[in-house]
Amino acid sequence: MLGADQLSAARKSPFLHTLILAACLALYMLLRNVFRDIEHRPEEHTITRSKARVEAEQRQRLTGSPYLTDTFPGGRQFKTVYGTIQVFEWGPEDGEKVLIVHGLATPCISMGNMAKEFVSKGCRVMIFDLFGRGYSDAPNDLAYDARLYTTQILLVLSSSPLSWTGSSVFHIVGFSLGGSIAVAFAAYHTSMLRSMTLICPGGLIRMSHISCRSRFIYSSSLIPEWLRLMIVHRDLEPRYGSSSAEVPEESDEADIDFDNVVISADRPSVKIGDVIRWQLRGNPGFVPSYLSTIRSALVYRRHDRVWRVLADELARRRTAEAPPGLSGGRICLILAQRDITVVTNEFIEDSNGILGVEDVDMHIIKGGHEIAFSQGKEVAFIATESWKRQC
Numbered sequence: 001m002l003g004a005d006q007l008s009a010a011r012k013s014p015f016l017h018t019l020i021l022a023a024c025l026a027l028y029m030l031l032r033n034v035f036r037d038i039e040h041r042p043e044e045h046t047i048t049r050s051k052a053r054v055e056a057e058q059r060q061r062l063t064g065s066p067y068l069t070d071t072f073p074g075g076r077q078f079k080t081v082y083g084t085i086q087v088f089e090w091g092p093e094d095g096e097k098v099l100i101v102h103g104l105a106t107p108c109i110s111m112g113n114m115a116k117e118f119v120s121k122g123c124r125v126m127i128f129d130l131f132g133r134g135y136s137d138a139p140n141d142l143a144y145d146a147r148l149y150t151t152q153i154l155l156v157l158s159s160s161p162l163s164w165t166g167s168s169v170f171h172i173v174g175f176s177l178g179g180s181i182a183v184a185f186a187a188y189h190t191s192m193l194r195s196m197t198l199i200c201p202g203g204l205i206r207m208s209h210i211s212c213r214s215r216f217i218y219s220s221s222l223i224p225e226w227l228r229l230m231i232v233h234r235d236l237e238p239r240y241g242s243s244s245a246e247v248p249e250e251s252d253e254a255d256i257d258f259d260n261v262v263i264s265a266d267r268p269s270v271k272i273g274d275v276i277r278w279q280l281r282g283n284p285g286f287v288p289s290y291l292s293t294i295r296s297a298l299v300y301r302r303h304d305r306v307w308r309v310l311a312d313e314l315a316r317r318r319t320a321e322a323p324p325g326l327s328g329g330r331i332c333l334i335l336a337q338r339d340i341t342v343v344t345n346e347f348i349e350d351s352n353g354i355l356g357v358e359d360v361d362m363h364i365i366k367g368g369h370e371i372a373f374s375q376g377k378e379v380a381f382i383a384t385e386s387w388k389r390q391c
Contacts, residue, residue, distance in 0.1 A: 046141040047083040052282030053135040066263070066274040067109045067134060072127070078159040083137025085152065087159055088115075091124040096194070096387075097162075097170035099153070100127045101178030103372070104202070104299065105236070105246045105290060106275055107134025111175065112264045113376030121384055126164070128156045130177075131289055138285020144292035146184035146306060153185050167324035168194045171387055175199040175372040176246070176342070180298040187309040190317075191325035195387035197332040199372045199379060200342040202299045203307065204350050209341075210300060218294055233287045236280060238273035246272060246369070261370045272373070307354045314359045332361045332386035334379055338368040361386050 056069045069075055074090035088108065098118045100111045108127040115125045131152055132138035142148055157164040164170055171194050174182030179201025186196050210218075217223065217231055238259040246258055259273030279286050297303055316322060317329030333351075335344045344364060351360070363382050367375055 086135035103176035
C-alpha cells in the first residue's frame with residue numbers, strides 16, 4: 001500500500017492529472033456520440049440557407065449583382081426537404097425539352113448563352129442551381145455525391161407545371177461536373193432520356209492532375225474541418241494569376257484567365273470571377289458543397305462503376321429488343337482542343353476503355369474548358385444535330 005507521503009505526491013503528479021483529464025475527455029466523446037445518435041438533428045438545422053436568396057426575398061439585393069433572380073424567364077424557387085432550389089424554365093411548351101446541368105463552381109447563369117440558343121431553336125429549357133450554388137440552399141449533413149445530385153434532378157423535374165417524366169421525355173446536357181452528374185443520372189434513369197450531351201465532362205479526370213497540396217488539403221485528417229474550409233474559401237477567391245474555382249488545379253499551359261471569361265453575351269461586363277466572388281459572399285453553403293463534391297468521385301477518376309453501368313445501358317439500346325430511352329444507344333460528347341482540365345487525348349484514351357466507338361458521337365472544337373460559356377451557340381448546334389440523328 002502507498003504511504004501518506006506517496007499518495008500525496010501522486011495526487012500532485014502532472015502525469016496523473018493528464019491521465020484523469022484524458023479519461024474524462026474520452027468519456028465525454030463517447031457519451032456525445034451516443035446522444036448524437038439518439039437525438040436526430042431537426043431538419044431546419046440540416047440546411048444552410050443561401051443568404052443571397054434570403055436577401056432577394058427581402059428586397060435587399062443590390063442592383064449591381066452579377067446574378068439576379070429574374071436573369072431568365074420562368075424563374076421559381078422550389079422548396080424541398082433538402083432546401084430551396086432556384087429553377088428557370090422557359091420556351092415553347094410543346095418544344096423539345098432540354099435540361100442543362102452546370103459545372104462545379106458557377107451557378108446556372110453560366111449556361112445562359114447555351115440555354116437561349118436552345119430556346120431560339122424552339123426548345124423548352126430548364127436550368128437550375130445545384131445545391132450550394134447561386135440561390136439554391138445547401139444540405140449540410142449529406143455527402144455531395146451522385147446520389148444527392150440525382151435526387152436533386154428528380155426534384156427539379158417534379159417542380160415543372162409540365163410533365164418531364166415518362167419514357168424518352170427530355171434531353172440532358174451536362175457541362176464539366178454537370179456532365180458527370182448527367183452520366184450518373186443516365187446510368188439509372190436511362191428510359192427517361194431522349195438524348196445525352198456531355199461537354200468537357202468530369203468524372204474521368206486523372207488523379208495525377210491533383211497536386212500534392214490539394215490532396216493534403218482535401219483529405220488530410222491533420223487539418224481541422226474549420227481550417228480546411230477557411231483555406232478552400234481563400235483558394236476559391238478570384239485573384240489575378242491564380243486558378244479559377246471552375247478549374248481547381250493551376251497549370252502552366254493555361255492560355256486564358258478563366259475568371260475573366262464573359263459569362264453572358266447579354267452582360268459583357270460580368271465575368272466568371274465576378275459571379276464566384278458574389279457566390280462566396282452570398283451563399284455560405286458554397287464552399288462546403290464544393291469541397292464535398294471534390295471529395296466524391298464526380299470530378300476526378302476514382303472508379304468507373306457508373307460509367308460502366310451507362311455503357312451497359314447503351315449496349316442494351318442497340319439490341320433488337322431495345323428498352324426505351326437514349327434511342328440508338330449513343331451519346332454526344334463535345335471536347336475542347338485546349339482544355340487543361342478535361343485533357344482531350346487523356347479523356348479519349350480513358351473513355352475508350354469504357355465506352356466503345358459505337359457508344360459515342362464525338363466532336364472536338366476550338367477553345368478550352370470555357371466552351372460551354374463562350375461557344376454556347378456552336379455547342380447547342382452540335383447537340384441538336386446529334387440528337388436529330390439519334391431520336
